[in-house]
Amino acid sequence: MKTTKIIYLISTGLVVLGMVASFFNYLFNPIMVQGYQHIGFPDWFRVELGIAKLLGALALAIPAVPARVKEWAYACFFVNFFSAILAHYFVGDALGNQIAPFVLLLILVTSYITREKLIKQQIGETKIS
Known part of the structure; x- marks a missing residue:
């Protein structure tokens, strides 16, 4: 459990830092x-997405945020990173522009998977006690 928690904290921290920097x-x-x-997106979308990234980062970073809100943050970040990869691909950007969102997507998935493992482990420990 200790290794899983360390991986969760590091991966989640990287996502949160990346999204705050992105904001x-x-x-x-x-x-x-x-x-x-x-890319062809309107300027208002840049501002809206920046604010959404800050809110999502806060949702992941603050322990008291309800699990349902965290789930939505993970889902929205997944869509955001995947969409960024596609947007850069379809406008013909270099592969280098697609790598950053792909790496963030992998880190996000790592955070999510380790979070789920920790939750299942905590539920298992509760049943044993």
Whole structure:
């Protein structure tokens, strides 16, 4: 259980840090405006997505957030990362632009899987006690 918890904490921490950094990048980096124009997304979507990333990061980071909200955060991040891979692919961007969202997707899945394992282990320990 200790290894699983360490993997969960590291992977979740990386997702949270990445999404908080993404929030600041989306809202305050002028290069992101150009990036969204390049892909064909409207500028309001960049702002909306940045705010959503901050809210999702907070949902994953704060222990008191209900499990259902965390599930939604995981689901939305999955859709976001997968969509980013596709968006970069379909506009003909270099493979390098698709790697970052792919790596984040793998880290997110790792966080989710280890979280589920920890929950199942806690339920099993509760039944034994």
